[in-house]
Amino acid sequence: MKKSLWMGSSALLFMLTSQAAMAAEAGAVAPQYKWLTFVVFGAIIAMTMYVTYRAAKQTHSATDFYAAGRSVSGIQNGWAIAGDYLSAASFLGIAGLISLYGYDGFMYSVGWLVAYITVLLVIAEPCRNIGKYTLGDILAFRNNPKAAKMVAAISTVTVSTFYLTAQMVGGGVLVKTLIGIEYEVSVIVVGILMLTYVVFGGMKATTWVQIIKAILLVTASVLLVLFTWGQYGFSFPGFLQAAVDNPDIQKQVAKLVGDAANNMTPEQLGQRFLEPGLYLKSPIDQISLGMALVLGTAGMPHILMRFFTVPTAQDARKSVIWAMGIIGGFYVLTLFLGLGAAMNVTASKISSFDPGGNMAAPLLAQYVGGGADSMLGNLFLAFVAAVAFATIVAVVAGLVLAAASAMSHDLYVGVFRGEGASSKEQITAARVATGIVGALAIYVGIAAKGQNVAHLVALAFAVAASSNLPAVFLTLYWKKTNTWGIVAGMLAGAGTAILLVLLSPNMTYPLAKIADAKKALDGTPAAAAVEAAPAQGGFMCELFAGADCKKAVKAAAAAPAKPGAREKLAKAEGELAAITDDTAKAAKEKEIAGLKTAISKAEADLAKFDGQTTSMMGLEKPWFQLRNPGLISIPLGFLVTILLSLVTRDRRADEMWDELYVRQNTGIGAEAAQAH
Amino acid sequence: MTTTVNWAAIDHDPRFQALHKRKTTFLWSLMIISTVYYFLLPIGAAYFPELFKIKVWGPMNFGILFALSEFVVAWTIAFIYTRRANRDFDSMAAEIVRDSDLIR
Numbered sequence: 048m049k050k051s052l053w054m055g056s057s058a059l060l061f062m063l064t065s066q067a068a069m070a071a072e073a074g075a076v077a078p079q080y081k082w083l084t085f086v087v088f089g090a091i092i093a094m095t096m097y098v099t100y101r102a103a104k105q106t107h108s109a110t111d112f113y114a115a116g117r118s119v120s121g122i123q124n125g126w127a128i129a130g131d132y133l134s135a136a137s138f139l140g141i142a143g144l145i146s147l148y149g150y151d152g153f154m155y156s157v158g159w160l161v162a163y164i165t166v167l168l169v170i171a172e173p174c175r176n177i178g179k180y181t182l183g184d185i186l187a188f189r190n191n192p193k194a195a196k197m198v199a200a201i202s203t204v205t206v207s208t209f210y211l212t213a214q215m216v217g218g219g220v221l222v223k224t225l226i227g228i229e230y231e232v233s234v235i236v237v238g239i240l241m242l243t244y245v246v247f248g249g250m251k252a253t254t255w256v257q258i259i260k261a262i263l264l265v266t267a268s269v270l271l272v273l274f275t276w277g278q279y280g281f282s283f284p285g286f287l288q289a290a291v292d293n294p295d296i297q298k299q300v301a302k303l304v305g306d307a308a309n310n311m312t313p314e315q316l317g318q319r320f321l322e323p324g325l326y327l328k329s330p331i332d333q334i335s336l337g338m339a340l341v342l343g344t345a346g347m348p349h350i351l352m353r354f355f356t357v358p359t360a361q362d363a364r365k366s367v368i369w370a371m372g373i374i375g376g377f378y379v380l381t382l383f384l385g386l387g388a389a390m391n392v393t394a395s396k397i398s399s400f401d402p403g404g405n406m407a408a409p410l411l412a413q414y415v416g417g418g419a420d421s422m423l424g425n426l427f428l429a430f431v432a433a434v435a436f437a438t439i440v441a442v443v444a445g446l447v448l449a450a451a452s453a454m455s456h457d458l459y460v461g462v463f464r465g466e467g468a469s470s471k472e473q474i475t476a477a478r479v480a481t482g483i484v485g486a487l488a489i490y491v492g493i494a495a496k497g498q499n500v501a502h503l504v505a506l507a508f509a510v511a512a513s514s515n516l517p518a519v520f521l522t523l524y525w526k527k528t529n530t531w532g533i534v535a536g537m538l539a540g541a542g543t544a545i546l547l548v549l550l551s552p553n554m555t556y557p558l559a560k561i562a563d564a565k566k567a568l569d570g571t572p573a574a575a576a577v578e579a580a581p582a583q584g585g586f587m588c589e590l591f592a593g594a595d596c597k598k599a600v601k602a603a604a605a606a607p608a609k610p611g612a613r614e615k616l617a618k619a620e621g622e623l624a625a626i627t628d629d630t631a632k633a634a635k636e637k638e639i640a641g642l643k644t645a646i647s648k649a650e651a652d653l654a655k656f657d658g659q660t661t662s663m664m665g666l667e668k669p670w671f672q673l674r675n676p677g678l679i680s681i682p683l684g685f686l687v688t689i690l691l692s693l694v695t696r697d698r699r700a701d702e703m704w705d706e707l708y709v710r711q712n713t714g715i716g717a718e719a720a721q722a723h
Numbered sequence: 724m725t726t727t728v729n730w731a732a733i734d735h736d737p738r739f740q741a742l743h744k745r746k747t748t749f750l751w752s753l754m755i756i757s758t759v760y761y762f763l764l765p766i767g768a769a770y771f772p773e774l775f776k777i778k779v780w781g782p783m784n785f786g787i788l789f790a791l792s793e794f795v796v797a798w799t800i801a802f803i804y805t806r807r808a809n810r811d812f813d814s815m816a817a818e819i820v821r822d823s824d825l826i827r
């Protein structure tokens with residue numbers, strides 16, 4: 048049965064990819080070089096299938112399936128954590144942010160590394176010492192096992208679903224942009240590949256897929272940086288100076304700062320790219336995101352799970368050190384990738400493929416290989432595209448494994464079946480749960496097509512930081528913590544984080560969309576001069592909308608009316624007839640085409656939001672002012688856990704404290720490695 | 724799992740108490756240093772932009788230097804913790820584990 052399933056999934060994959068290869072439309076890869084991409088994709092898939100096949104032969108018990116038999120070495124686990132963590136959002140997204148906004152993109156990357164300090168200092172070793180397979184196991188050690196496992200499973204599935212949806216949708220869009228494969232096909236291919244790895248090879252295969260991906264990712268980045276930085280003689284100030292002097296970067300900054308650019312020299316414009324404030328404009332929001340990252344990473348179920356795969360606490364420590372080296376080194380490299388892409392590919396070309404900047408690294412690869420028409424350039428692009436694809440699959444595999452473990456180990460075995468479940472039953476339950484979660488992931492990926500899901504990654508971190516982390520941290524380090532505390536704290540933390548995001552500017556507000564669309568079509572009327580006015584309402588207004596709140600107003604000179612796209616189009620079409628010069632004519636035609644797209648997009652928006660006035664939560668304007676809820680929800684999660692623990696009593700939580708505290712510090716009685 | 728381990732006795736053992744004290748102080752100080760240092764970056768960028776714009780080495784300004792220093796500080800803290808854990812905590816814990824059956 049296992050064999051026929053194996054054959055079935057391979058055949059289905061082959062069919063889908065070969066069909067997709069023929070039907071592929073335009074993407075970043077030129078059509079005559081598409082085969083190159085598929086060769087590189089094929090090679091990487093073959094490699095991962097081989098390790099899955101080997102892992103499948105060694106996966107016999109629940110410990111094999113969930114924790115790779117606890118036989119992963121510290122170094123291997125370090126690479127696997129990096130592979131699990133460096134999602135497409137950080138690999139492509141941060142390079143993209145740097146290429147479009149300079150310094151702020153780089154600053155954004157710092158929190159993702161600092162997060163591992165929390166993991167190293169407070170989570171990794173204690174969890175390895177007292178844990179078994181899941182977050183639920185850690186919480187169940189002192190607290191009521193059934194209640195703890197139930198709430199841990201709910202939280203794990205919630206966090207994983209948010210992160211998973213973002214990965215599936217982002218991955219589908221990315222593959223379409225890169226090579227033009229249909230969105231649905233790529234979601235299904237990612238889903239089937241990931242299911243094959245996890246169902247057959249469990250944690251062992253997932254670990255190796257993540258290691259392979261991390262090695263490919265680091266290799267690709269190092270090569271790209273060597274080629275990019277080499278042009279400037281490997282001098283850091285020289286590289287930065289080239290960025291400052293680059294006319295395309297200066298143009299991009301002028302676009303970002305608007306009218307202020309009129310008083311700046313080109314040199315100042317270029318230097319501005321290396322200064323903060325072009326992208327991240329709300330410091331409180333950033334601090335809120337920083338809190339979610341620094342505390343959320345340590346509460347991410349798929350990251351926690353990785354620490355159960357090593358034989359000892361010392362290996363857990365070693366794996367964080369390796370992961371920090373790889374992840375941090377990688378983010379330093381993205382500074383070069385991002386600035387290199389901004390100089391050589393230009394921001395306007397990058398955002399023409401994808402407004403979020405995700406194509407910066409792939410296009411840079413194409414450039415250093417010799418450009419869009421060269422074989423080498425397309426080989427490089429194909430390689431980076433394949434790495435991006437492997438990235439999505441590896442991250443998704445880790446997430447699905449975490450969610451499936453919560454369902455099978457915590458819910459099915461822990462809550463319903465109890466200790467009576469045999470090893471065989473446990474592993475079957477795990478495989479069935481993986482199948483269910485995987486199918487759901489594919490369904491959600493297709494259903495959420497076209498939705499803006501970028502904020503879901505930040506939300507996943509916020510929920511993990513507001514529910515999982517307070518529960519784990521207080522269970523490990525505070526004697527008075529008990530079942531009531533963690534159950535109430537986790538529900539309150541997660542619920543608040545989700546609710547605040549639903550009331551935040553992340554949601555779609557039809558009134559604002561309609562106003563924007565009308566502005567794009569018809570332009571803005573002339574405006575009188577505005578006098579500066581300070582903000583009113585104090586600090587609370589920075590967080591919540593209220594009747595007394597007024598935003599600070601900057602002084603502005605009287606502005607003339609700006610024409611809308613319709614007026615511009617009519618003017619451009621009138622001018623076109625009079626133009627005789629061929630290049631000028633082509634430029635005008637391009638302008639007209641651009642205006643037409645803008646008009647049809649605005650008209651589509653108008654039609655879509657016609658008659659609607661409120662967001663899905665019934666709000667005309669966001670009530671919560673931040674995009675990241677961590678600032679409120681994380682302290683709340685801690686507070687509720689602490690308060691409820693203080694007012695309730697739980698004998699087991701008291702009695703188990705000595706054992707838990709001794710075990711987490713010494714490793715006495717820790718689950719040992721499984722010999723094969 | 725041995726059932727002969729007396730957890731409460733180990734918890735009250737002076738050697739375990741010594742381990743607990745040293746580890747707690749050490750971990751908390753590292754944690755606080757790293758958190759404060761990290762949040763200085765977004766706070767500084769938002770409220771002290773003029774400081775971040777000061778050029779220190781060619782076009783490299785204080786902001787870039789500070790962001791790069793965040794990486795160095797994170798790695799250094801990880802290094803310090805690992806060295807201390809490998810040298811002190813592991814051997815202290817090993818001693819307790821060795822005697823765990825005897826501590827009553």
